[in-house]
Amino acid sequence: MTTVSDRSITRSPRTEARNDVVDDRVANGGYRIQELPTAPPQHRLVGRDGPRADATAKVTGKAVYGADIVRPGMLHAKVLRSPHAHARIVSIDISAARALTGVTAIVTQDEIAGLQCYGTMVKDQPVVATGVVRYVGDVVAGVAAVDERTALAALDLIRVEYEVLPAVFTVDEALADSAPVIHPDEPFGVIPKYGQGASASLRSEPNVSYEFRYSTGSSDVWDTCDHVFEDAFHFSRMNHMHLEPFVTVAEASADEIEVWTSTQAPFNLRKELSRVFGLPENRIRVHVPLIGGGFGAKNGPKADPVAIRLSQLSGGRAVRFCMTTEEVFLTVSQHAATLIVKSGVRADGTFIARRSTVLLNGGAYAEHSPAVAEKAGYRMPGAYRWQHIDSVCKVVTTNTVPAGAFRGFGGTQATWASERQVDLIADRLGLDPYELRVRNLKALGEEFVPGESGIDSDLVAGMRVVADAIGYHQRARTGNRGMGVSVGVKDGGGINKPAMARVKVTTRGDVLLNCALTEMGQGGHSAMAQLVAEVLRCDPARVAYARIDTDNTPFDQGTNASSGVAVMGQAVRTAAENLRDQVLDWAGAQLAVEPAGLALVDWHVHTPDGAVHDLFPMIMEVFGNTGFEFSADGFYKARNDRRAPLEAPCVFWEIGWAAAEVEVDPETGRITVLQLAVSGDAGKVINKIACRGQDEGAAVFGLGQALFEELRYGPDGELLNAEALLYRVPLAEDVPERFVSITQEQGHGAGPFGSKGMGEGGMLPVASAIAQAVADAVGAQITELPLSPQRVYEAIAAREAGVSR
Amino acid sequence: MSDPDTETSVAGAPAPRGALDISIEFSLNGEKQNCRIDSNAVLLDVLRENLGCRGVRGSCERGVCGACTVLVDDVPVASCSTFAFAVDGASVETVEGLAAADGTLSPQQRAFAECGGYQCGFCTSGMLMLTTGLLRREPRPDRGTIRDWISSNTCRCTGYEMIMESVERAAELTAAQDGDRV
Numbered sequence: 001m002t003t004v005s006d007r008s009i010t011r012s013p014r015t016e017a018r019n020d021v022v023d024d025r026v027a028n029g030g031y032r033i034q035e036l037p038t039a040p041p042q043h044r045l046v047g048r049d050g051p052r053a054d055a056t057a058k059v060t061g062k063a064v065y066g067a068d069i070v071r072p073g074m075l076h077a078k079v080l081r082s083p084h085a086h087a088r089i090v091s092i093d094i095s096a097a098r099a100l101t102g103v104t105a106i107v108t109q110d111e112i113a114g115l116q117c118y119g120t121m122v123k124d125q126p127v128v129a130t131g132v133v134r135y136v137g138d139v140v141a142g143v144a145a146v147d148e149r150t151a152l153a154a155l156d157l158i159r160v161e162y163e164v165l166p167a168v169f170t171v172d173e174a175l176a177d178s179a180p181v182i183h184p185d186e187p188f189g190v191i192p193k194y195g196q197g198a199s200a201s202l203r204s205e206p207n208v209s210y211e212f213r214y215s216t217g218s219s220d221v222w223d224t225c226d227h228v229f230e231d232a233f234h235f236s237r238m239n240h241m242h243l244e245p246f247v248t249v250a251e252a253s254a255d256e257i258e259v260w261t262s263t264q265a266p267f268n269l270r271k272e273l274s275r276v277f278g279l280p281e282n283r284i285r286v287h288v289p290l291i292g293g294g295f296g297a298k299n300g301p302k303a304d305p306v307a308i309r310l311s312q313l314s315g316g317r318a319v320r321f322c323m324t325t326e327e328v329f330l331t332v333s334q335h336a337a338t339l340i341v342k343s344g345v346r347a348d349g350t351f352i353a354r355r356s357t358v359l360l361n362g363g364a365y366a367e368h369s370p371a372v373a374e375k376a377g378y379r380m381p382g383a384y385r386w387q388h389i390d391s392v393c394k395v396v397t398t399n400t401v402p403a404g405a406f407r408g409f410g411g412t413q414a415t416w417a418s419e420r421q422v423d424l425i426a427d428r429l430g431l432d433p434y435e436l437r438v439r440n441l442k443a444l445g446e447e448f449v450p451g452e453s454g455i456d457s458d459l460v461a462g463m464r465v466v467a468d469a470i471g472y473h474q475r476a477r478t479g480n481r482g483m484g485v486s487v488g489v490k491d492g493g494g495i496n497k498p499a500m501a502r503v504k505v506t507t508r509g510d511v512l513l514n515c516a517l518t519e520m521g522q523g524g525h526s527a528m529a530q531l532v533a534e535v536l537r538c539d540p541a542r543v544a545y546a547r548i549d550t551d552n553t554p555f556d557q558g559t560n561a562s563s564g565v566a567v568m569g570q571a572v573r574t575a576a577e578n579l580r581d582q583v584l585d586w587a588g589a590q591l592a593v594e595p596a597g598l599a600l601v602d603w604h605v606h607t608p609d610g611a612v613h614d615l616f617p618m619i620m621e622v623f624g625n626t627g628f629e630f631s632a633d634g635f636y637k638a639r640n641d642r643r644a645p646l647e648a649p650c651v652f653w654e655i656g657w658a659a660a661e662v663e664v665d666p667e668t669g670r671i672t673v674l675q676l677a678v679s680g681d682a683g684k685v686i687n688k689i690a691c692r693g694q695d696e697g698a699a700v701f702g703l704g705q706a707l708f709e710e711l712r713y714g715p716d717g718e719l720l721n722a723e724a725l726l727y728r729v730p731l732a733e734d735v736p737e738r739f740v741s742i743t744q745e746q747g748h749g750a751g752p753f754g755s756k757g758m759g760e761g762g763m764l765p766v767a768s769a770i771a772q773a774v775a776d777a778v779g780a781q782i783t784e785l786p787l788s789p790q791r792v793y794e795a796i797a798a799r800e801a802g803v804s805r
Numbered sequence: 806m807s808d809p810d811t812e813t814s815v816a817g818a819p820a821p822r823g824a825l826d827i828s829i830e831f832s833l834n835g836e837k838q839n840c841r842i843d844s845n846a847v848l849l850d851v852l853r854e855n856l857g858c859r860g861v862r863g864s865c866e867r868g869v870c871g872a873c874t875v876l877v878d879d880v881p882v883a884s885c886s887t888f889a890f891a892v893d894g895a896s897v898e899t900v901e902g903l904a905a906a907d908g909t910l911s912p913q914q915r916a917f918a919e920c921g922g923y924q925c926g927f928c929t930s931g932m933l934m935l936t937t938g939l940l941r942r943e944p945r946p947d948r949g950t951i952r953d954w955i956s957s958n959t960c961r962c963t964g965y966e967m968i969m970e971s972v973e974r975a976a977e978l979t980a981a982q983d984g985d986r987v
Contacts, residue, residue: 055918058926059910059933061860061900068859241961243864243872243927292862292927293961325865521925521962689921689967696964697924724865724959732965733956739966 244292
């Protein structure tokens with residue numbers, strides 16, 4: 001039942017730039033493409049218009065999210081957080097809090113004996129701080145009470161005595177010889193079995209939790225370079241700012257755990273909880289309602305461990321722990337990064353060799369950092385042809401909020417530095433940045449690196465689409481206006497990722513789809529229901545997405561890496577095909593005809609002679625008065641290949657192209673984005689609305705990072721803007737007047753019908769495209785995000801003063 | 806596709822506590838409500854916990870993101886930052902009041918569903934109430950007006966274009982519906 005994806009690109013390329021898809025509303029100052037190259041006529045649903053399956057639930061307010069879950073007798077949890085960035089816990093006195101009426105349980109370091117730490121690959125985060133607090137916001141104690149108000153009152157009664165320790169907040173401070181060691185005891189950690197050229201080490205330096213290295217080609221080629229450029233880039237730290245906070249309702253005893261939680265990855269969570277609480281996985285049940293946004297933050301335990309422990313300590317009563325937005329800011333963030341890139345090129349602009357060092361600010365606990373590090377390091381070459389690559393990425397532990405998975409997953413950091421340096425090189429060599437890219441971009445089908453999948457989009461054609469959309473090649477250099485283009489690539493679909501799905505059909509032909517793709521806004525449930533309806537040739541409204549719980553839902557490795565459509569989609573399609581074949585085999589036997597010539601349409605069997613047989617009476621006749629349910633499974637896993645640097649070749653390449661036009665006010669440094677065009681390659685569109693939403697949402701995410709989003713720390717390590725009022729995310733008024741997204745269908749994806757994943761690619765190239773547009777406008781090459789007015793103003797001033805960067 | 810998870814019931818209101826409880830009376834989606842509430846209770850909590858309007862979403866609780874937007878006497882307000890006592894005698898409308906009794910979606914709801922003016926859906930109730938308030942005041946708003954109004958609420962998923970198109974479509978559908986009524 002294993003389906004092995006064929007990574008060699010043998011299909012005829014359909015890569016023509018879709019200039020014809022831009023409709024007249026764009027010309028009229030509008031916003032959108034109109035018609036995508038659509039699915040072949042035999043597809044009734046895939047790629048067609050139509051509302052998403054979750055539309056009615058969401059526009060009526062009836063959609064149930066984690067935040068809506070209520071259980072009988074439910075208690076409420078609140079946590080006490082550290083006011084210090086780094087301190088030893090001298091004592092905790094909970095006696096007064098425990099005496100408060102309505103308090104059922106308190107968890108501190110004394111109540112978690114025997115519980116393990118959690119984290120991806122490096123397990124260093126305890127359920128509550130044990131012995132030491134490591135950042136402002138670290139959880140010191142949790143209280144369960146009859147309501148949130150009582151729990152909050154109890155927190156005020158907990159007395160904690162700290163001995164403050166020296167702290168470090170930046171990667172430079174943390175790597176200094178004099179830096180305090182934030183995790184003196186080596187945490188438990190694992191390193192995956194990397195393939196050729198890749199390796200990693202745990203704790204390579206005292207405050208480095210994980211170090212990833214990748215190298216290919218001979219370093220001798222440096223000698224053939226006419227120029228070698230080395231530049232440093234800085235990447236700011238963002239918050240995910242998903243609107244639904246982290247929330248868990250837990251019912252747990254010493255033997256059994258049941259949670260309703262806003263997680264992107266129910267089976268990963270179950271596995272981690274099994275480790276932390278020392279229970280077999282079959283005694284842990286994870287339910288996942290709809291998710292109010294995640295963007296990577298909802299991978300791994302968040303509110304879960306504290307809620308579970310408090311439920312255990314409260315005699316198994318349900319405990320709900322719903323964080324506030326301020327607490328979400330103190331739980332996980334993106335990685336700030338310092339990226340040093342050294343590139344060797346020929347005088348004509350041909351790229352030869354690139355060496356890069358990426359230092360990720362991983363915060364106080366490893367969280368998802370090791371996985372982000374391998375991707376950030378791996379993606380530093382960009383989509384360009386290099387003869388030699390040498391890449392290092394270190395996760396540096398600091399006394400700040402833990403950093404984890406975030407839309408783009410290391411690719412945003414890598415793209416910022418990689419693409420910015422391409423522009424700097426073009427500037428220095430007097431070459432056109434667009435032409436320099438065209439000269440060096442990998443071709444369709446060319447391996448990214450040895451052992452890796454071929455690039456499955458025509459990168460140059462895609463770049464032309466966004467450039468044409470803003471009139472890049474026709475631009476007149478006037479005033480302080482400028483344009484830039486950028487392209488970002490990331491390996492998509494996850495690594496070594498298995499997915500399973502089950503489709504069952506009732507006697508009447510109503511379909512239940514069972515798979516663990518979580519719906520966090522991306523339209524995944526809709527796309528999966530469309531795939532099933534396409535194969536079974538039924539109305540998608542007849543397909544219900546079964547509620548997700550780990551007891552009943554087939555296994556999946558998690559909704560991340562933009563893998564939903566390409567990876568789970570294959571499992572779902574296979575399940576539907578297996579079900580269809582099973583039904584037709586059965587029907588053929590009943591009708592005494594060869595099943596090969598039969599077709600299943602709307603729960604009727606069509607025979608080659610044109611006769612139509614309703615399945616309902618056939619099933620009733622054979623199986624009795626309740627009828628029968630047909631059921632079939634599907635499975636997908638991309639092929640393994642030990643040569644692949646990251647364990648297995650990627651399923652597909654997720655590409656984002658962007659082109660921007662800006663106007664810069666040299667008096668204030670303020671940037672106005674006049675035009676922004678973004679594009680992703682869906683391979684093959686399954687759901688149009690969802691594809692468009694994914695690209696546009698990602699682009700505006702990138703716009704926020706480019707222009708203003710940044711978490712700022714005070715001198716003592718306290719987050720200064722950790723709330724919605726002070727941390728500003730893009731609003732409708734921030735979207736450029738001319739904002740165009742163009743979903744390409746180049747057709748080379750590994751997913752069903754040639755589809756690829758979406759959702760992260762659109763974020764990758766936005767900041768670098770805008771930065772280049774600024775350089776084009778005023779000559780200031782900025783290497784640090786965000787492009788705040790002050791930073792732009794200073795860069796202009798420095799340039800005018802003739803100061804070399 | 807069927808409605809999502811409904812197996813876990815939303816429990817009834819917790820009993821009002823303390824000496825500071827007061828009594829208020831207001832109209833909720835056209836129906837009279839009498840509630841005893843804590844004098845410092847915010848409207849968001851009363852709507853969600855006492856009155857079962859769980860379509861009203863709580864997020865930033867700072868009056869910034871707008872996920873909890875409801876209409877009070879036709880004006881969109883952030884229910885997280887409105888004291889419940891302030892709606893005494895007022896008319897409050899939530900997303901639960903938009904569809905007709907038989908489940909027929911309102912023009913705003915149809916427009917958002919049709920144009921994909923949502924992704925995760927957590928901002929959607931607030932965006933719908935904002936749209937309803939806007940269209941009552943200005944039945945045919947131009948793009949700039951829509952942008953100004955929508956800028957009071959945060960959506961992290963969509964990039965806003967599809968929301969703004971949804972509002973334009975809602976205006977069309979509302980005009981058509983009102984035309985039908987004439």
